[in-house]
Amino acid sequence: MASSRPLARFWEWGKNIVCVGRNYAEHAKEMGNALPAEPLFFLKPSSAYLREGSPILRPYYCSDLHHEVELGVVIGKRTQAVSQEAAMEHVAGYALCLDMTARDTQKECKKKGLPWTLAKAFSTSCPVSEFVPKEKIPDPHKLKIWLKVNGQLRQEGETSCMIFSIPHLISYISEIVPLEEGDLILTGSPSGVGSVQEGDEIEAGIGDILSMRFKVAQQTRRS
Numbered sequence: 001m002a003s004s005r006p007l008a009r010f011w012e013w014g015k016n017i018v019c020v021g022r023n024y025a026e027h028a029k030e031m032g033n034a035l036p037a038e039p040l041f042f043l044k045p046s047s048a049y050l051r052e053g054s055p056i057l058r059p060y061y062c063s064d065l066h067h068e069v070e071l072g073v074v075i076g077k078r079t080q081a082v083s084q085e086a087a088m089e090h091v092a093g094y095a096l097c098l099d100m101t102a103r104d105t106q107k108e109c110k111k112k113g114l115p116w117t118l119a120k121a122f123s124t125s126c127p128v129s130e131f132v133p134k135e136k137i138p139d140p141h142k143l144k145i146w147l148k149v150n151g152q153l154r155q156e157g158e159t160s161c162m163i164f165s166i167p168h169l170i171s172y173i174s175e176i177v178p179l180e181e182g183d184l185i186l187t188g189s190p191s192g193v194g195s196v197q198e199g200d201e202i203e204a205g206i207g208d209i210l211s212m213r214f215k216v217a218q219q220t221r222r223s
């Protein structure tokens, strides 16, 4: 049965945010990582969502907050162990996303063999654009995604360069984490990730289809 919940506001009710890592060879290289043989993924809580008009908060424990611009895929119907051939039938549309990362914390977590929760799942770590219905993007593997900080271009990637395609990701992930209507998959960052400081303005877009802006602020710790 079709749901009455508006996908145009998926961030208000979508449950799972699944983030793919190391899906662009140039980004894996700049981070000193080997190319994955299978998709690598981790989760963010839905409390990580952020919409334009509110600032990205650098966590109090982080001194190196990085931007990662990524194409997001919004799921339109329940998806469990779907084949690659049928995967795109489960897509409702797309959004531009930032996988904000506490890079210094992530490095510490990696060194200690700890999960990446502190580095990737903090409040405001998933700024998202408006929803773009799939009819407006006939081929999601032919998009340019870009990101500027204070007007300077930092990231420009072609979604054709993903190591694992969107059907491959949906098929692989849905066998492990069944996906629900309104869930979001972040498909990985192209190269050019870097630091942002308090007061910086991030602008990011999908070609000339859409753009979004966010300010960066410092989280103050409750004492």
Ligand SMILES: CC(=O)CC(=O)C(=O)O
Pocket: 019, 020, 021, 022, 023, 024, 027, 031, 068, 099, 101, 187, 188, 189
């Ligand atoms: C190295 C990472 O943080 C992985 C990741 O999120 C990516 O997009 O790649």
Ligand SMILES: [Mg+2]
Pocket: 019, 020, 021, 068, 070, 099, 188, 189
């Ligand atoms: Mg990422």
